[in-house]
Amino acid sequence: MSDTHAETVAFVRDTMLPQQEPPASTVGFLGWSKTNLFTGPFNTIVTVLCSVFIVWLLWMLIPWLLSPTWNATSLGECREFLVAAGRVGEHGASGACWGVIRERWIQLLFGFYPADLYWRPILAFVLLFVALAPVLFSDKVPGRLLMFTMIYPFLFPWLLWGGTIWSPICAALGFVILFAGVKYLSGVIGQLASIIVSVLAAAAWWLFVSGAVQDALASILPLAIQSVPSRDFGGMMLSITIGVVAIACSLPLGIVLALGRRSDLLIVKSLCVGFIEFIRGVPLITLLFVASTLLNIFMPPGTSFDIILRVIIMATLFASAYMAEVIRGGLAALPKGQYEGADSLGLDYWQSQRLIIMPQALKISIPGIVSTFIGLFKDTTLVSVIGLLDPLGLTNSIRADQAWNGIVWELYGFIAVLFFIFCFGMSRYSMYLENRLKTDHR
Template sequence: MSDTHAQTVSYVRETMLAPQDPPRSQTGAVKWVHENLFSGWINTGLTLISLLVIFWLVSGISPWLLNSVWRAGSLSECRAILDGTSGACFAVIVDRWHQLLFGFYPPALYWRPVLALLLLFVALAPVLFTGLPRRMLAFSALYPFIGYHLIWGGSLWFPVTALMGFGVGALAYLLMRKLNNLAAIFAAILAPVLWWVFAAGPLDSALYSIMPLGLDFVRSDRIGGFLISMIVGVSAISLSLPLGILLALGRQSDMVFIKTVCVVFIEFIRGVPLITLLLFASLLLNFFLPPGTSFDLILRVIIMLTFFASAYMAEVIRGGLAALPKGQYEAADALGLDYWKAQRLIIMPQALKISIPGIVNTFIGMFKDTTLLVFIAILEPLALANAIRADTNWNGIYWELFIFIGALFFIFCFGMSRYSMYLERKLKTDHR
């Protein structure tokens, strides 16, 4: 452009403008509120109605919560302190929190379940977060035996002999692998079962007679509250995922026998209510065991919950496998990978990534389903709440106990939900 033409055009700048911040309406909280709450007349109307409902709920509940009594020995004493005004009697939580958390576990031994819970987080850390040293996975593998001994106590050699069963299974697999892979898998499953049924008990007794090491034994009927919910929930969650993966793979197998067994198992478990399986574990399972066999009720419940969750987990993972394009399977074949390497390196990681929301949803539902244990006389939190309300001191109290129990369940379930969102963001490979 010539100098003469530049002088005749008044709107052409000869200097650069300094950078400026975007308008406040296009950034931060103002932008979020505009886009999500007041983006149109329908959205605006729903937002205003929701605010009115929230205001009505808060205005009705907040005086009851703010006028709470935390120090009292009975419901009648709470009412005397309130003197006719509306207010919550959270003194029941202060008075019975130990029962809601530990059931009738001996108070002098509370340090054992607390230590088991702390070690649980240490064991889960390398599984849930990849930034930690992989050597910690060895402790994660040993934790079930450590946690069992801390909570139940008894002979130290019992979890040791149980752990030896897995070594027997690995040895059987190595010996049979030279003959046939399928026979090796069956041997790896059958050998530990035979070890636990016939050898673990006598060996435990023999070792304990030689070197009596262990902690004071706590009977299962003394364990209750959120402690039993954590034991059953975490155990079933940990066991159902690998079993669900195997069932999903078995359902897609070309081997007729394995596919039939997996289909029958999945469809039968999914077609039966959970409470039926729990009643079977509580009342009928002992009839199928040899006379004189002592099979702990909590262990029976863990097995049934694991079977129930694994059937649903198998369908969730099968959906992830079905969502993968056929090219992924062809790519694994083109690389010359065998079936298990293809599943481990290419197919299963992608299927699990797709299935994360469904997997976590199954975990959350299973953890909440531990409240059904009330129907088979296990002292989970709701059963203990009923027992507390049956006490003459607290007869007639309702909401305070249920609010406390619901808050604890919400904390655990919300934590699982947030972790699933973190995992989805971490594994996200596209840039949308």
């Protein structure tokens, strides 16, 4: 009997149950809310309190934002429009006065740059994204664009400031002298000596020869566009100009300082440590005051040193000190085996840094590097204290107009949105870059 029962009972299911939908409480928004917002009494209370606060904030903010004042030409007209629309509370007319943004948004973007030349900064910043594409998206952009990326640093200032075309060409020739000297002299006098000689030769070209050659070429073939003085720069154009140049220059300078701080050469290490600690111990606003008032004292008589260039130099030095510490942290995080592996391959110091050490250190340091970039870009608003008309500096001149005297939140809110767009873009790119360079498979 037991044998017969054993032969007739099936231990493997030969029919499938019909497929059923998952419980509604585990999928979709309801499931996500249960998992993330209502996992316990404490989380539930916090979620409810935060939801009430957000609803109250939106209830107060949205009517203020949706104000029918876009066509107003003064603060008084804004109040008249609000009264006509029934936006009158116990403290008077309530609502944003967006007329100031409609009337002054171009000034907030370009400052006092000549209106008929707006195409030049627009073209310069459009070409900026083209030049950055091979660097930011190297796997999706043709490598031939790298040639334009190398040309763009000389094209950018020429488009903004104008003048003769021979000025950026002569500046570029200095870098040609620098790289040619390093390439062809390293096998003759050694790598370090070739770098020193090439730097001195390039500096001599820029300081003593370039100006005469530029004037001679300009007299023979006067190719130039209208010059725009630095005092006409302002608005977001000024902030982007200072931020982009300082960001682009601070990263390589920070790498050099980080390597110098870890160097075994006592003099090099001492100089780098002294520079980093001094810059990090001084507020940026102090350096900007030095750039605006004291720097000309140490220049030869009659020397005209552009104020924006002075600010860019100080901002670059300030950011490079912080960048050096961020990169030094990435270098310190690498295991010793990476250095030993580079030595076992027979690579010299610079080859190991370029091919093995520095790529990994920069990958580790991406969050800190981008945070430094964002902080530097926001710090460009400090130039208003030395008389440059960045977006915040322009708000004072706008509010000095009797028609807009008393406008505050609308101007600051518009500027905050502009800065948020750029900073959020940098943050999202850093996340994209981290995911693209991720080598683990978790």
